[in-house]
Amino acid sequence: MTLSWPAVSGATSYNVYWGTSSGVTTASGNQVVSVNSPYTHTGLSNGTTYYYIVTAVNSVGESTASPEVSATPNPPPPGWSGAATLDSLDVTGSLARVSPVAASINSTGTGMALWLEGDTACDLYAAIYQNGVWEPSFLFSSLSNDASVTVAPSGDAIVVYVQQVWDSTLSFNSSQAIYSQRYNHLTGAWTAPELIGGDPTTGYAYNPKVTSDSNGNAMAIWVDPSSQIFARRYDATLGAWEATAVQLSNSPRSVANPMIVVDSNGVFTAAWIEDSAAYDPSLSAGGPNHRSPMVRRYVAGSWGTSYQNISWPTTSYFGSLDGAGSMWMDANAAGNIAVVWEQSTTLADGSVQESIDTALFDPVAGTWSSSPSHIFASTSLWLSWPQVAIDGNGNAIATWEQQDPTLSTIIATAQSSSYTAAANSWSAPLQIDQNNGDDVGLISIGMDGNGNAEAVWEDNTSGGVIERRYDATGGTGWGAFNKRNAAWSPLLDMSDGGYAILLGHSQVWYSTAIYDDAAAYVLTP
Numbered sequence: 001m002t003l004s005w006p007a008v009s010g011a012t013s014y015n016v017y018w019g020t021s022s023g024v025t026t027a028s029g030n031q032v033v034s035v036n037s038p039y040t041h042t043g044l045s046n047g048t049t050y051y052y053i054v055t056a057v058n059s060v061g062e063s064t065a066s067p068e069v070s071a072t073p074n075p076p077p078p079g080w081s082g083a084a085t086l087d088s089l090d091v092t093g094s095l096a097r098v099s100p101v102a103a104s105i106n107s108t109g110t111g112m113a114l115w116l117e118g119d120t121a122c123d124l125y126a127a128i129y130q131n132g133v134w135e136p137s138f139l140f141s142s143l144s145n146d147a148s149v150t151v152a153p154s155g156d157a158i159v160v161y162v163q164q165v166w167d168s169t170l171s172f173n174s175s176q177a178i179y180s181q182r183y184n185h186l187t188g189a190w191t192a193p194e195l196i197g198g199d200p201t202t203g204y205a206y207n208p209k210v211t212s213d214s215n216g217n218a219m220a221i222w223v224d225p226s227s228q229i230f231a232r233r234y235d236a237t238l239g240a241w242e243a244t245a246v247q248l249s250n251s252p253r254s255v256a257n258p259m260i261v262v263d264s265n266g267v268f269t270a271a272w273i274e275d276s277a278a279y280d281p282s283l284s285a286g287g288p289n290h291r292s293p294m295v296r297r298y299v300a301g302s303w304g305t306s307y308q309n310i311s312w313p314t315t316s317y318f319g320s321l322d323g324a325g326s327m328w329m330d331a332n333a334a335g336n337i338a339v340v341w342e343q344s345t346t347l348a349d350g351s352v353q354e355s356i357d358t359a360l361f362d363p364v365a366g367t368w369s370s371s372p373s374h375i376f377a378s379t380s381l382w383l384s385w386p387q388v389a390i391d392g393n394g395n396a397i398a399t400w401e402q403q404d405p406t407l408s409t410i411i412a413t414a415q416s417s418s419y420t421a422a423a424n425s426w427s428a429p430l431q432i433d434q435n436n437g438d439d440v441g442l443i444s445i446g447m448d449g450n451g452n453a454e455a456v457w458e459d460n461t462s463g464g465v466i467e468r469r470y471d472a473t474g475g476t477g478w479g480a481f482n483k484r485n486a487a488w489s490p491l492l493d494m495s496d497g498g499y500a501i502l503l504g505h506s507q508v509w510y511s512t513a514i515y516d517d518a519a520a521y522v523l524t525p
Contacts, residue, residue, distance in 0.1 A: 004038040011056035076132040083486035086518040087137040098505040098516040107497025110155040155185030160208040252278035261331035268298035291323035310359035319346030335363030336394040340386040389447035394421035411439035446494025486519035498525030
């Protein structure tokens with residue numbers, strides 16, 4: 001809710017008093033001190049009427065109150081909103097850019113978006129979505145290159161981010177560590193930056209991820225300068241991060257692609273890609289990595305003593321490039337988990353098979369799949385960048401990019417496969433893009449608790465971003481292709497309640513400058 005009032009001569013600031021019943025006074029109202037017009041009141045509930053008075057303040061004291069006014073915030077209509085410009089960066093350098101980083105939205109429609117602005121040294125910006133509107137964006141941190149955000153059911157949020165230390169003489173970041181800040185939706189206030197991982201004086205911690213449970217407890221995960229996965233828990237009851245971070249991996253070489261999910265019981269599951277072969281100085285580039293997806297679970301206040309390889313046995317890796325590539329993971333409230341990843345395997349005849357593989361966690365049995373399975377495999381196609389989303393019943397949809405290297409013009413298509421929990425099976429691949437010869441990229445998938453899904457991707461040939469909905473409730477499956485042209489480099493987050501944020505950027509080219517805007521669409525169920 002945004003309040004505005006005419007300036008009062010001699011006033012240096014203003015106090016706002018508010019309540020949910022008529023008759024607010026300076027004695028009975030909730031006071032917000034030292035504000036100016038316009039003032040945005042955040043953390044409100046749709047459908048509730050709020051009452052306000054304003055007083056003017058200077059060194060002499062406080063004026064009598066203004067007449068009372070009232071207003072009632074209402075939710076936006078169902079469907080996708082238009083594109084909201086969150087911030088803009090007017091640049092002329094070829095490296096300067098707006099880069100979407102992360103988005104999160106809860107099941108009641110409170111969300112947050114993060115993006116980077118700049119070139120070599122970037123600034124991290126944020127904007128909060130509440131009561132159907134985007135609030136003004138703000139500079140979150142100077143000198144960052146990555147971040148993650150989680151919005152709890154309460155509307156509180158936690159951001160974890162990379163904070164760089166810049167060497168102006170050498171023009172590069174000399175070190176970087178992982179920091180956190182927390183947002184209180186009732187007060188609209190942020191905590192001060194807090195170091196939670198890495199060392200700001202030496203080394204490079206990177207790739208932070210964070211998620212939170214229904215009680216506001218959170219888990220952050222990142223790659224430490226030691227090339228191992230570390231995690232640290234935030235205790236909502238204590239209002240503090242636990243004293244130390246826990247090392248989750250024990251790779252002989254390096255790790256990558258950390259992810260973290262949580263169920264309604266507060267059980268966190270971490271996943272990452274880990275090299276299983278140590279560096280061999282006698283071999284070119286240190287020899288094969290033989291990478292595998294690993295998982296570890298935080299149950300009853302403990303990470304336990306070991307973690308698990310959910311891929312194929314490393315003894316089956318015969319080729320130098322055999323192993324896992326990029327990975328994605330999602331979980332539902334009941335604790336079902338789906339993990340998908342790229343896999344390269346050298347077959348007995350010497351050919352290389354590319355596949356999109358999966359492992360599933362059954363919360364009733366408390367076990368992972370006895371062995372991974374291929375969603376799709378091919379010795380002639382390139383398969384990459386898989387994602388997966390899972391609904392409240394354990395059904396899932398996986399997406400990936402697919403390329404045919406034998407074509408004269410190599411293009412990527414958007415593919416999907418649906419998992420039916422009752423049958424424990426994946427469907428045959430389905431091409432979900434326009435099938436018009438255009439090249440696609442950056443496919444992202446989200447799903448609500450009822451199995452309705454949203455897929456988005458870049459159309460690199462015709463331009464713009466395509467959004468397409470999968471209707472499980474109505475039983476109609478994949479629907480129309482919708483242009484969302486203000487969302488290049490799209491990121492998608494979708495809650496169990498059906499709200500979603502599509503975050504991206506739009507560029508307008510002029511003869512002397514590029515106008516690059518951070519932009520977002522919001523889906524209201």
